[in-house]
Amino acid sequence: MIRRIGLVATRDFIATVSRKGFIIGILLMPAIGVALSLLVPRLLASHAPPVHGEIRVVDRSGHVAASLQQALKPSVIAAQRDARRQRLIADAAPEAGRNLSLPAGAPPPDLAVRSLPGEVDLGPHKEALKRGEEGRPAALALVVIPPDAVVRGEGRSAYGGYELFISTALGDATESVLRDALEDVLVRARLEAAGLDADVVSIAQEVARPAATLVGEKGEQRAQRNFNRMLPFIMGALLFVAVVLCGQTLMTSLIEEKSSRVVEVLLSAVSPLELMWGKLLGQLAVGLLVMAVYIGLGVLLLLQFALFGLLDPLLIVYLVVFFLLSYLVFGALMMAVGAAVNQQADAQSLMGPIMLLLVLPYALSPVIGRNPDAPFSVVLSLVPPVNSFVMMVRLASDSPPPLWQVLLSVGIGIAGAAVAVWFAAKVFRIGLLMHGKPPNFATLLRWARQA
Amino acid sequence: MTTGGLADAVVLEGVTKRFEGLKAVDALDLRIPRGTTCGFIGPSGAGKTTAIRLILSILLPDAGRLSVLGHDDAMQAKDRIGYLPEERGVYRKMRVDAFLQYMARLKGIAPEVARERALRLLGQVGLADSASRRCEDLSKGMLQRVQFVAAIVHEPELLILDEPFSGLDPVSVQMLRGLIVEQQLRGATILFSTHVMANAEALCDHVVMIHKGRKVLDEPMSTLRRQYDLRRLHVEPLSADADLSALAGVEGVESIRPTAEGCELLLVSGAAPADVMQRVAACVPPARLEIARIRLEDVFIGLVTQEGGAESLHALRSHLQGQAQGGVA
Numbered sequence A: 001m002i003r004r005i006g007l008v009a010t011r012d013f014i015a016t017v018s019r020k021g022f023i024i025g026i027l028l029m030p031a032i033g034v035a036l037s038l039l040v041p042r043l044l045a046s047h048a049p050p051v052h053g054e055i056r057v058v059d060r061s062g063h064v065a066a067s068l069q070q071a072l073k074p075s076v077i078a079a080q081r082d083a084r085r086q087r088l089i090a091d092a093a094p095e096a097g098r099n100l101s102l103p104a105g106a107p108p109p110d111l112a113v114r115s116l117p118g119e120v121d122l123g124p125h126k127e128a129l130k131r132g133e134e135g136r137p138a139a140l141a142l143v144v145i146p147p148d149a150v151v152r153g154e155g156r157s158a159y160g161g162y163e164l165f166i167s168t169a170l171g172d173a174t175e176s177v178l179r180d181a182l183e184d185v186l187v188r189a190r191l192e193a194a195g196l197d198a199d200v201v202s203i204a205q206e207v208a209r210p211a212a213t214l215v216g217e218k219g220e221q222r223a224q225r226n227f228n229r230m231l232p233f234i235m236g237a238l239l240f241v242a243v244v245l246c247g248q249t250l251m252t253s254l255i256e257e258k259s260s261r262v263v264e265v266l267l268s269a270v271s272p273l274e275l276m277w278g279k280l281l282g283q284l285a286v287g288l289l290v291m292a293v294y295i296g297l298g299v300l301l302l303l304q305f306a307l308f309g310l311l312d313p314l315l316i317v318y319l320v321v322f323f324l325l326s327y328l329v330f331g332a333l334m335m336a337v338g339a340a341v342n343q344q345a346d347a348q349s350l351m352g353p354i355m356l357l358l359v360l361p362y363a364l365s366p367v368i369g370r371n372p373d374a375p376f377s378v379v380l381s382l383v384p385p386v387n388s389f390v391m392m393v394r395l396a397s398d399s400p401p402p403l404w405q406v407l408l409s410v411g412i413g414i415a416g417a418a419v420a421v422w423f424a425a426k427v428f429r430i431g432l433l434m435h436g437k438p439p440n441f442a443t444l445l446r447w448a449r450q451a
Numbered sequence B: 001m002t003t004g005g006l007a008d009a010v011v012l013e014g015v016t017k018r019f020e021g022l023k024a025v026d027a028l029d030l031r032i033p034r035g036t037t038c039g040f041i042g043p044s045g046a047g048k049t050t051a052i053r054l055i056l057s058i059l060l061p062d063a064g065r066l067s068v069l070g071h072d073d074a075m076q077a078k079d080r081i082g083y084l085p086e087e088r089g090v091y092r093k094m095r096v097d098a099f100l101q102y103m104a105r106l107k108g109i110a111p112e113v114a115r116e117r118a119l120r121l122l123g124q125v126g127l128a129d130s131a132s133r134r135c136e137d138l139s140k141g142m143l144q145r146v147q148f149v150a151a152i153v154h155e156p157e158l159l160i161l162d163e164p165f166s167g168l169d170p171v172s173v174q175m176l177r178g179l180i181v182e183q184q185l186r187g188a189t190i191l192f193s194t195h196v197m198a199n200a201e202a203l204c205d206h207v208v209m210i211h212k213g214r215k216v217l218d219e220p221m222s223t224l225r226r227q228y229d230l231r232r233l234h235v236e237p238l239s240a241d242a243d244l245s246a247l248a249g250v251e252g253v254e255s256i257r258p259t260a261e262g263c264e265l266l267l268v269s270g271a272a273p274a275d276v277m278q279r280v281a282a283c284v285p286p287a288r289l290e291i292a293r294i295r296l297e298d299v300f301i302g303l304v305t306q307e308g309g310a311e312s313l314h315a316l317r318s319h320l321q322g323q324a325q326g327g328v329a
Helices: A002-017 A020-047 A065-071 A074-092 A122-127 A172-193 A198-205 A225-259 A262-267 A272-304 A313-340 A344-370 A375-380 A387-396 A403-431 A441-450 B048-055 B074-080 B096-106 B111-124 B140-152 B170-186 B197-203 B221-228 B244-249 B273-283 B296-306 B313-326
Strands: A052-059 A110-116 A141-145 A163-166 A213-216 A219-222 B008-019 B022-033 B037-041 B063-068 B081-084 B158-162 B189-194 B206-211 B214-220 B232-237 B253-258 B263-267 B286-291
Touching: A002 A020, A002 A225, A002 A272, A002 B096, A020 A272, A052 A065, A052 A122, A065 A110, A065 A172, A074 A172, A110 A172, A122 A141, A141 A172, A163 A172, A172 A198, A225 A262, A225 A272, A225 A313, A225 A344, A225 A387, A262 A272, A272 A313, A272 A403, A313 A344, A313 A387, A313 A403, A313 A441, A344 A375, A344 A387, A344 A441, A375 A387, A387 A403, A403 A441, B008 B048, B008 B189, B022 B048, B022 B063, B022 B189, B022 B206, B022 B214, B037 B048, B037 B197, B037 B296, B048 B063, B048 B158, B048 B189, B063 B074, B074 B081, B081 B140, B096 B111, B096 B140, B111 B140, B140 B158, B140 B170, B170 B189, B170 B197, B189 B197, B197 B296, B206 B221, B206 B296, B214 B221, B214 B296, B232 B244, B232 B273, B244 B253, B244 B263, B244 B273, B263 B273, B273 B286
Parallel strands: A052 A110, A052 A141, B037 B189, B037 B206, B081 B158, B158 B189
Antiparallel strands: A141 A163, A213 A219, B008 B022, B008 B063, B206 B214, B232 B263, B232 B286, B253 B263
């Protein structure tokens, strides 16, 4: 019995993981993704061609052209960019900021500002934006600043804006550098015209955002709100992906065995129960491999950004436990579907409700993650077959459930898995050699009662 | 009835299996002595495959009792049974040698023995070069040989072949017959179902006929030969314009029926064939004169029509005959 189950499981495991689709789609792609997310910013920084060109300004307000020249100096642009990046990191993961050196990105553009007289004819200057013989325009952009851009017109509540004409040669990144600089310069000019000190106002607007300290039952904890908010969703997604992947593979491999008629040869060597357990365990090993790869990559990313301390290792243990439980429930159900139908197309109608039960808790995971103690979340975490997902999401939230609820959910999960496997075994007994019209759920239940 | 002793490889007592109310197998009693080759004969839909699946414990009977190789449950004897189902399948993406080793190991053969046997048997069926190819790259005929090897790779005591000849070309039929004979010589008990009577005639020691789930005949081939044979002579005259009607007057001949080559004589019951043959030869010089071999087809049709089977005699005959000829296509 054990020997045969082991043989079936080994064959299924090898057949699955040696498929090109598996190696490329499941193992290689995420690895490449992680590698790219670590490498690409560096690559971009070193290979982007430096931008340089002319910006023409018609300054009818008389306050802007000179300071724009100053604001577009490469060193100023680089400094502002740095400041903005630091703020982003500090918001997302305050702990990390200190250890983190993000790649510098593309070099700042080198833009020369040429001021034009206020009453100039715009026509020839627009013409200068067109790409010439060598593909380069004479100017990258033409900015027209109206007289009321800095000082409001008599009786007007709003300032005038500016007009921007750009060449097709102007990249998005450079355009936003230009717009940022224009806004900055205009605001400063307006403040000064109103008799305010622009530096004072700018500093007055800065309110440092400290990391909140979370006060919970387990004591005080430096909160990483963004990371914490993502974590339930990430855990839910991992569980979802692994279960769907394994369940689908189980189902399709069974349908293939049925339609290629190899199943009858197998049944002369193993009992339906042995076949079922062998396949279930073989795919379980595949699922654990996938989880190991994904968790490993995740840990690698966390280490790279010095965030690993944020992840409670116990969560990984729970992830494996709840993966086991939800895999057994959904794997068994999907396998029962595979055993009952003859072709992929027939499986769709039976798969609908099962997929719904899988997708629902996954789709709800952001909500549950934010309200882990709401009655709705607590109840769902105890209702099979969605309990494993919901409990996992609650565990990953910043207000983990009490231990008794976790254990109860595990117990309920075990009972649910037992029922699902029992059901699959019954359907196996009858369905494997059935080659007729595809059954519906009522038929499956009748089989389960008969066998 | 006594339970099957060591002498019987398969014993069925009153085994019944229903599908949605329809009796696919109806109170079937069957006893296959060890070491014999038993032909399981009947038209398509007679219940042969169901009976075989019951013997293999792939299906469970609704009523009755069965014992296989001394066990009440074939599950316990699975490692000692080889099975070639009618609807054959392989893992398409698996290599031929890996598939055979897998099947052998499922039957409890040690890995190194499994490998050695798989390669040896592949050589025997002329597929030594294909061992490392994927199953999907093989032709249909080659696959059928692979599947037969899968059924015998663990040297089973009981070999069950469901319609082993269906869909085979004549060369493959010859090869398969040879392989089956080899298994007979090895001492295996063989049960094979077929609706092509010629194959059963050539290979069986024992014949079980089944029609609409019920057994209609269960006799050793030798008894059948004695019962149904020795009363028919095939005559092929030396000269094409010989007057065959004269044979009707020969002493011991009851009736005469023209055939393509000449005629078939039915002897008077009790007449000694040897004497009649002498007299026939004296009357019309023969190119060929022989006692007709048993034709299971006739036996079967006789039994079914006696029972008042629903099909017309003609339809049944054309099914069995047409399949017999078409079966090799």
